[in-house]
Amino acid sequence: MYGHCIDNLIDAGARILGRTLVECCSDAEASAAARAAMSAWGSMDMGSAPVIVDLFAGSANLLHHVSHHAGVRGLGFETTREVYDATARNLRVLGLDVELLPRSFDVSGPINAGVYLLDPPWGSAFDGVDLDVSNTIPPIPRLLRSLGSAQRGDSHSIVVVKMPSVVSGAAMSAVARVASIVDLVYSGVDGSRESAFLIVKVSAEQAKASPL
Ligand SMILES: C[S@@+](CC[C@H](N)C(=O)[O-])C[C@H]1O[C@@H](n2cnc3c(N)ncnc32)[C@H](O)[C@@H]1O
Numbered sequence: 001m002y003g004h005c006i007d008n009l010i011d012a013g014a015r016i017l018g019r020t021l022v023e024c025c026s027d028a029e030a031s032a033a034a035r036a037a038m039s040a041w042g043s044m045d046m047g048s049a050p051v052i053v054d055l056f057a058g059s060a061n062l063l064h065h066v067s068h069h070a071g072v073r074g075l076g077f078e079t080t081r082e083v084y085d086a087t088a089r090n091l092r093v094l095g096l097d098v099e100l101l102p103r104s105f106d107v108s109g110p111i112n113a114g115v116y117l118l119d120p121p122w123g124s125a126f127d128g129v130d131l132d133v134s135n136t137i138p139p140i141p142r143l144l145r146s147l148g149s150a151q152r153g154d155s156h157s158i159v160v161v162k163m164p165s166v167v168s169g170a171a172m173s174a175v176a177r178v179a180s181i182v183d184l185v186y187s188g189v190d191g192s193r194e195s196a197f198l199i200v201k202v203s204a205e206q207a208k209a210s211p212l
Pocket residue numbers: 020023024025055056057058059060061062063077078079080083103104105119120121122137
């Protein structure tokens with residue numbers, strides 16, 4: 001994680017909680033997502049590099065890779081106190097330029113990012129194979145609609161949605177009702193399919209037109 005082998009992490013004093021290790025994106029996954037997200041951002045011809053906001057930061061490994069790849073500030077939100085404490089400490093001892101806040105992201109607040117990262121807890125929405133995107137905590141379509149509604153004028157943002165390695169037609173349809181799908185990238189170690197990332201574009205126009 002964080003681009004380091006395990007020995008380096010231990011020597012630096014980094015510690016990863018068991019639950020965070022289960023939930024986190026590996027370096028291979030996070031790098032694939034970073035490349036796809038910034039390629040999508042570049043294709044929109046939106047000018048200078050955006051702020052990257054991770055609504056569910058966890059280890060902040062996904063956020064670290066995407067913001068590092070983009071060469072811009074990364075801002076993460078994490079509400080579980082022990083996860084926040086461990087991640088904040090790891091970012092500090094590893095000297096990573098990511099800001100982490102111990103609260104939820106306020107969609108109607110002043111921060112308007114170019115790229116958002118969405119990896120909410122799956123809970124019972126994941127049956128071991130497929131993810132029911134409408135039952136994550138909170139539901140992914142609802143988050144995408146909120147991010148779209150928060151866009152000013154005809155601006156838009158790229159959102160990276162973490163998915164399991166099986167992405168069903170039902171999941172794609174639920175996302176496509178509230179956002180434009182730009183890309184679907186699979187990732188894993190040595191070319192294996194361990195997970196996927198949906199890269200989507202949100203806009204106020206599409207959020208307004210989508211069903212509640
Ligand atoms: C699946 S993990 C994210 C993993 C992350 N992508 C990584 O690379 O480590 C989801 C995280 O979101 C946190 N979380 C849950 N609800 C939240 C909320 N409303 N705001 C911020 N963080 C939240 C959980 O504590 C958990 O650490």
